[in-house]
Amino acid sequence: MPEHDMPDPDSAKCNGQRRGLLRFFSGIFRARTGRYTLAALVFAAGSAAAININTQIYNPETRQWEQYDPNRAIRYFQQHGQTPAAFQRKIVTFRTAEKPGTVVIDGDKHFLYVVLPNFQAVRYGIGVGREGFGWAGIVNVGRKAEWPVWTPPAEMVARDPKAAKYAGGMPGGPDNPLGPRALYLYEGNKDSIYRIHGTTEPWSIGLNVSSGCIRLHNDDIVDLYERVEVGAKVIVLMQGAALYKGV
Amino acid sequence: MGGHEIHELAPMNKLTVPFFALGLLVTGATATRAADVVIGVPDWSSATVTAHVLKALLKTEFGLEAGLEFGTNEAIFAAMDAGTEDIHPEVWLPNHSSLNAEYVLRRKSVVMSPKGVPARQGICLTKATQDAYDIVSVNDLTDPDKAAVFDTDGNGKGEIWIGAEDWSSTKVEKIRAKSYGYDQTMDLLEAPEAIAVTAIDAAIAGDKPLVFYCYEPHHTFELHDIVFLDEPPYDPRKWTVVMPDDDPDWLEKSSAGVAWPPSFFHINYSSKLANERPDVAAFLSAIRLDVDTVSEMTYALIVERRDPEEFSAQWMADNADRIAAWRKAANH
Structure with missing residues (x-):
């Protein structure tokens, strides 16, 4: 399914995205001048519909801009039945001073780590929405939810009849774009509007091409949910600021 | 630090x-x-x-x-x-x-x-990065090809963390970047230390090149194999540091293309x-x-x-x- 037909998976974030359209540009400016800002580089929910075939994604491995073709990612997933091995959950060495239970998100590499004792971590592959890039910061898990309700933002309800029928909230379930679990990221006691959640688009793991925040395989978000406590620190690392062009 | x-x-x-x-x-x-x-x-x-x-x-x-x-x-x-x-x-x-x-x-x-x-302060990188890309000197960062090793956003320039926004050392690192000339080949990033230190952890875990401002003693040196980049020794005649509070044209009036003085x-x-x-x-x-x-x-x-x-x-x-x-x- 082309991305622009997908409902945006998180109402609070989507509201933030709308407000964040201008911040998208100011975010790039700040990053260019070298200051990472949390909640910068936010892509407006409304503009998800405007994504076009000229979108390119920067691949940090090859240091090349590559044409984004969602169908290619879908085909890969259908052929292999899973995402590339690098993005499958595994235990890795992770030497850090951060305490076990801390979450580290490395958007460049499309990895999310949960620190374990003895310099180890669980590493998950992640898909990162455009709004997930361009900010760095330290937040915390303010709350967790099983089978979270997804409520489309008002602007999506207005423009998308499919979303409109869920204006009052889409119950949790296999078709819910948040997937089976969600971790809500807070700054202190305040909702940051960012979430870590599951996905109905497993082919998007390892890419930063989909709408949504930080998404994991549904099996992985369930695993992560069990490992991370409310109050856990979440460190979002610095990363390239302009990972898209043509959008 | x-x-x-x-x-x-x-x-x-x-x-x-x-x-x-x-x-x-x-x-x-x-x-x-x-x-x-x-x-x-x-x-x-x-x-x-x-x-x-x-x-x-x-x-x-x-x-x-x-x-x-x-x-x-x-x-x-x-x-x-x-x-x-x-x-x-x-x-x-x-x-x-x-x-x-x-x-x-x-x-x-x-x-x-x-x-x-x-104590000591300067520019560091992971030993793995040094070995893989033969980057041994601060002057190597002025080489566009070597600087591009640290490029994560596709603009052809590398990224380097130079400190937190309000650190006085960060101002000096801006001066040093300008004086050496790698402000032309690298984007200078400012962020809290917590993020930068964890970025080192992740770079080691993910085998990703990374270069950054550093100071010693610091626990990161105990956790990871990190090396300082070589620099010309400190020379007071080549160290003119004007701070923003003293002069709005501080960057233009400053020059510090040598190592930090003994700290x-x-x-x-x-x-x-x-x-x-x-x-x-x-x-x-x-x-x-x-x-x-x-x-x-x-x-x-x-x-x-x-x-x-x-x-x-x-x-x-x-x-x-x-x-x-x-x-x-x-x-x-």
């Missing part, structure tokens, strides 16, 4: 962000009203750790209850000037020279202990404390720390997350002779 005049997490724009592990060490230890002595605690790891050890020393040696008060360097100096705080555990030179000039030399409300711990950090304390408790002041001036000691303490408290009180008690027991020698020196 040297010289970090942090006010708050300004780089984070709308959201303020808690400081990293250090904050955990300070949390719960800030009940200062009932304290006999107040130690100001800046945000970097070694200063936080030394603050805890000083707190324990003041208790056992003098029976004083010390409170820990988190704050910026400017705030701690101002509080010592006002008499509401008593000790800064780790004042870096040359980074805090201007604060020393104001409060130690001009106002004479703060005293700098005479013996500093030698030291000292314990500072208020003149008020020196007047009221000259025995305590003399003891603070007699303390002799060194890089290995600070590194050991930092690793224990930051990486191993030892309980500060438990660790301090153990450390004092293990170093009883050393502490006795400080007491003896203070009494002469």
